[in-house]
Amino acid sequence: MSGKVLILGPSSGIGSAVAHEMARAGKALVLAGRDVEEAEALAADLRIRYGAQVAVERFDALDFAGHGAMLDRCGSDGGLEGVILCYGDMASQEEAERDFAVARRMIDVNYTSCVSVLSEAARRLKPSEGKWVCAVSSVAGDRGRQSNFVYGSSKAALTAYLQGLRNRLYPAGVHVVTVKPGFVDTAITWGLLKPGSPLVASPQRVARDIRRAIECRRDEVYTPWFWRGIMAIIKRVPERVFKRLKL
Numbered sequence: 001m002s003g004k005v006l007i008l009g010p011s012s013g014i015g016s017a018v019a020h021e022m023a024r025a026g027k028a029l030v031l032a033g034r035d036v037e038e039a040e041a042l043a044a045d046l047r048i049r050y051g052a053q054v055a056v057e058r059f060d061a062l063d064f065a066g067h068g069a070m071l072d073r074c075g076s077d078g079g080l081e082g083v084i085l086c087y088g089d090m091a092s093q094e095e096a097e098r099d100f101a102v103a104r105r106m107i108d109v110n111y112t113s114c115v116s117v118l119s120e121a122a123r124r125l126k127p128s129e130g131k132w133v134c135a136v137s138s139v140a141g142d143r144g145r146q147s148n149f150v151y152g153s154s155k156a157a158l159t160a161y162l163q164g165l166r167n168r169l170y171p172a173g174v175h176v177v178t179v180k181p182g183f184v185d186t187a188i189t190w191g192l193l194k195p196g197s198p199l200v201a202s203p204q205r206v207a208r209d210i211r212r213a214i215e216c217r218r219d220e221v222y223t224p225w226f227w228r229g230i231m232a233i234i235k236r237v238p239e240r241v242f243k244r245l246k247l
Helices: 013-024 036-050 064-074 093-098 100-125 149-172 203-215 227-236
Strands: 004-008 028-033 054-058 080-085 132-136 175-181 220-223
Touching: 004 013, 004 064, 013 028, 013 036, 013 080, 013 203, 028 036, 028 064, 036 054, 054 064, 064 100, 080 100, 080 203, 093 100, 093 149, 100 132, 100 149, 132 149, 132 203, 149 175, 175 203, 175 227, 203 220, 220 227
Parallel strands: 004 028, 004 080, 028 054, 080 132, 132 175, 175 220
Antiparallel strands: none
């Protein structure tokens, strides 16, 4: 399938790694983020490093009214092959409980904005055999844990939305991939685990898994792979026991 790949949130650790992975694979890219200057710097690097065709668009996740126009600009000189949503917001559970504005922002960034922009993208991709949508959710959405349940609930909602979108777009030939990373070595997770922990993956590892999941048309992928087993165990713990665990 030829066409451009739109990366939403290229300035995030995962987004930048995904941009490198896709440029290395020969894809033409559109980098859409709020920090245009940073996106332009990344685009320049990709052009020099890989000879990639890269365009930049301004994208504000919370500017819901502007999502459709942004997508129209991205596809104005040729169709989109796929969309990769990489951005997110994570504050501590304590902050979210203390200040509802913090909780509301997480919900709006991690869920509401994703529904807005991906719904607009879906209307522009279907019916299109071979095209795709990929979005980064989180293992945190697999079960509500006392340490981050506001963040986790926003990711759980995104996961459920992506599952419905996948079923909705399947007859049109548009595939939807849900990516569930565990701990990734990015600014958003800094300080949560000790450096060198085997549970922490590099953004480059996650980006490779994302590319393979898209190519193999996977429905859902945990990255690194061992998080599937970890979360399977966590989901099976009875609630009467789980509520006593400090997780």
